[in-house]
Amino acid sequence: MVTETPRTRSIVLDLPGWPGHRAGQHVDIRLTAEDGYQAQRSYSIGSAPEDDHVVLTVERLDDGEVSPYLVDVLRPGDKLELRGPIGGYFVWEESLGGPLLLVAGGSGVVPLRAMLRHRAAVRSGIPARLVYSSRSLEDVIYRDDLAQLADDDAVDVTFALTRAWPEGWTGHRGRVDRKLLEEVAWPPVAPSLTYICGPTGFVEAVAGGLVELGHDPAGIRTERFGASGR
Amino acid sequence: MSFISRGFSGRRRDDADSARIPPGQYVTSDFPVLSAGPTPHTPLDEWTFTLRGAVDEPVSWTWEEFKSLPSQTTTVDIHCVTKWSKLDTTWTGVSVDTLLDGVETSAEYILAFSDGGYTTNVPLEDVTGGKAWVAYAFGDEPLHPEHGGPARLLVPHLYFWKSAKWVRGLELRSDDQPGFWETYGYHNYGDPWQEQRYAGD
Numbered sequence: 549m550v551t552e553t554p555r556t557r558s559i560v561l562d563l564p565g566w567p568g569h570r571a572g573q574h575v576d577i578r579l580t581a582e583d584g585y586q587a588q589r590s591y592s593i594g595s596a597p598e599d600d601h602v603v604l605t606v607e608r609l610d611d612g613e614v615s616p617y618l619v620d621v622l623r624p625g626d627k628l629e630l631r632g633p634i635g636g637y638f639v640w641e642e643s644l645g646g647p648l649l650l651v652a653g654g655s656g657v658v659p660l661r662a663m664l665r666h667r668a669a670v671r672s673g674i675p676a677r678l679v680y681s682s683r684s685l686e687d688v689i690y691r692d693d694l695a696q697l698a699d700d701d702a703v704d705v706t707f708a709l710t711r712a713w714p715e716g717w718t719g720h721r722g723r724v725d726r727k728l729l730e731e732v733a734w735p736p737v738a739p740s741l742t743y744i745c746g747p748t749g750f751v752e753a754v755a756g757g758l759v760e761l762g763h764d765p766a767g768i769r770t771e772r773f774g775a776s777g778r
Numbered sequence: 779m780s781f782i783s784r785g786f787s788g789r790r791r792d793d794a795d796s797a798r799i800p801p802g803q804y805v806t807s808d809f810p811v812l813s814a815g816p817t818p819h820t821p822l823d824e825w826t827f828t829l830r831g832a833v834d835e836p837v838s839w840t841w842e843e844f845k846s847l848p849s850q851t852t853t854v855d856i857h858c859v860t861k862w863s864k865l866d867t868t869w870t871g872v873s874v875d876t877l878l879d880g881v882e883t884s885a886e887y888i889l890a891f892s893d894g895g896y897t898t899n900v901p902l903e904d905v906t907g908g909k910a911w912v913a914y915a916f917g918d919e920p921l922h923p924e925h926g927g928p929a930r931l932l933v934p935h936l937y938f939w940k941s942a943k944w945v946r947g948l949e950l951r952s953d954d955q956p957g958f959w960e961t962y963g964y965h966n967y968g969d970p971w972q973e974q975r976y977a978g979d
Contacts (some may be wrong), residue, residue, distance in 0.1 A: 576861075578802075587788050588802045588861050613789045613804065617957040621785045629781065634976065636962030637814055748811040752924060755816035765816045765894060772812050 549624060552689045557619045558594065560606045561628070568597055571666035572639035572659045572743070572771075575604065575632030579614055589614040591634065592658040592745075592771075594690070595736040596665035605689060607655035631757060638743065638771045641666065646674035646741055647734050651724065651754050653681045655748020659771065660745055661690050668701040677704040679726050679732050681750065684712040685688035706732055724750075729757045741769075798855055800970035803863040809827065810862055810922045818893035818944050821866075825928060827912065828947035829877060832885040838947075839895075841928070847872045850911065854934035856941070857970040867968065869932055871913030873941070874905045874948070885950035889957060893944040898935060899956035899966070900940055909935060912945060937955050937968040937975070 550558040574592045595603035608619040622628070640648065640663040648667075650660040657680050667676060682688045688707065698705045708720040708728065720728055734740035742758060744751050751772045759765050795805060816963045822841045828838040839847070851870045857863045889899050904910070913932040914921050921927030926943030939959045949955075960966050965974040973979060 579786045579788065580781065581788050582782055585788045586802070587786075587804060617783070617786050627781060628783070634963065637959075664862070739847055739891060748924070752811075752817060753862050759816050765818070768816050770813055770815055773810070 552605060553687050556605055556689050558603050558609045559618065561602045563602055566602060569593055569633035570639040570641060571596055571662040573633035573635040575630045576634060578629045579617060587613050594658040594661050596669050598669035599665065605658045607652045612646055638769050640743065642670055642672045642674060644741060648674060648676040649733055649740060649742040650678045651744045653750030657689055658744030660743060664697050664703055668697060677732055679708060679724055681708040681710060683710055685709060685714060724754055728759045730761060733758060733761060739767060741767055743769050745771040791904050798865060799863055802856055803857055803861055806862040806864055810863060811953055812860060815894055822928060829881060829950065830947060831950040832883045832952055833881055838882060841880065848876055856934050856938050859937040859939055859975050868917055869911065869913040870915035871911040871932060874910040875959045883950045885952055887951045887954045889949040889951055889955050890942040890945050891947055891949060892942050893946055896942055896958050898940050898942045899955055899960060905933060937970050939964065940968055
């Protein structure tokens with residue numbers, strides 16, 4: 549287990565017989581209590597297909613049923629029942645092309661990091677930009693890994709901190725807004741591939757913003773979690 | 779084959795509800811939004827609903843005409859393949875039986891098609907006989923775009939990806955044509971009570 553941030557933890561799995569996965573896919577985890585009660589939820593894979601182990605990064609939701617168990621209770625040596633990999637659309641590999649724009653809200657960065665690690669592992673020359681929105685610097689998951697991807701593998705990483713930022717912060721302050729999208733998105737006139745992952749309000753705002761800027765909706769893939777509040 | 783997850787006790791459910799919850803699902807009071815891409819926004823004066831395919835000729839309604847059709851209000855439980863279930867949801871719309879009234883067809887399947895390119899396939903007998911609607915209101919309000927407005931297909935006895943958001947029509951077919959999620963690894967039929975989530979289940 550690796551504690552990533554106060555609210556998230558990465559779980560490194562030993563999966564004999566794992567068939568491999570594509571960057572962006574997820575697994576379904578099933579927990580069983582002693583009386584037979586079961587709960588199932590889905591979690592994105594944060595590791596690339598080329599990595600040695602399958603890694604799930606889980607954010608603890610305050611009112612969650614499964615995430616608090618995975619983040620607070622599970623310990624090395626425990627067994628987990630899971631099914632996967634699952635998902636055929638929110639995936640990226642080089643044959644799908646680019647240039648790539650990846651936009652993450654909170655723990656939505658997990659499947660996008662898998663895509664960036666995969667891109668690095670196959671030494672793809674496809675240009676990639678990541679915009680990653682978090683509440684504060686301490687909530688940024690994979691910070692070191694992303695810094696390395698930025699340096700070594702020519703990924704343009706933009707952090708947007710929405711609630712708190714350090715003194716002298718030169719990244720984006722506040723939510724990912726239309727102005728930021730205009731700066732970081734690839735020019736709408738040419739084809740590009742965009743993946744947006746995060747809470748549904750975030751995804752709605754970003755996807756809608758990009759479409760308003762002239763991007764083809766068909767080139768935008770979304771993965772959402774959470775309620776609309778309506 | 780499952781085993782006990784050390785230290786897991788879970789959140790107990792009200793017994794009265796548990797018979798209504800298909801295997802592997804949990805009840806939410808929220809209304810989660812999931813989609814493959816951006817939310818389409820078709821202006822109502824450009825919106826039409828069309829029956830096409832295995833019919834003598836296509837039948838089409840404008841928004842005004844569609845809203846003038848006899849409507850029904852129904853309260854149903856809905857089940858998403860991503861594990862959440864929402865009980866007692868109330869929808870208003872036009873029954874698919876009403877839309878097919880007077881339409882002669884030898885079709886055995888439908889392929890629903892939506893703005894943005896989404897499709898999903900359902901056997902004709904699963905959208906007739908009072909089992910499906912094209913819904914344009916949720917609760918007291920017009921259906922919100924994030925939830926599929928102006929109108930979505932509603933087929934509550936199957937996983938909710940079959941209830942195509944932003945639906946613009948039904949293609950009546952004699953053969954079964956897998957739709958969007960069905961070609962991306964999801965089950966062709968999608969019965970939540972048999973937990974038919976993914977292909978091969």
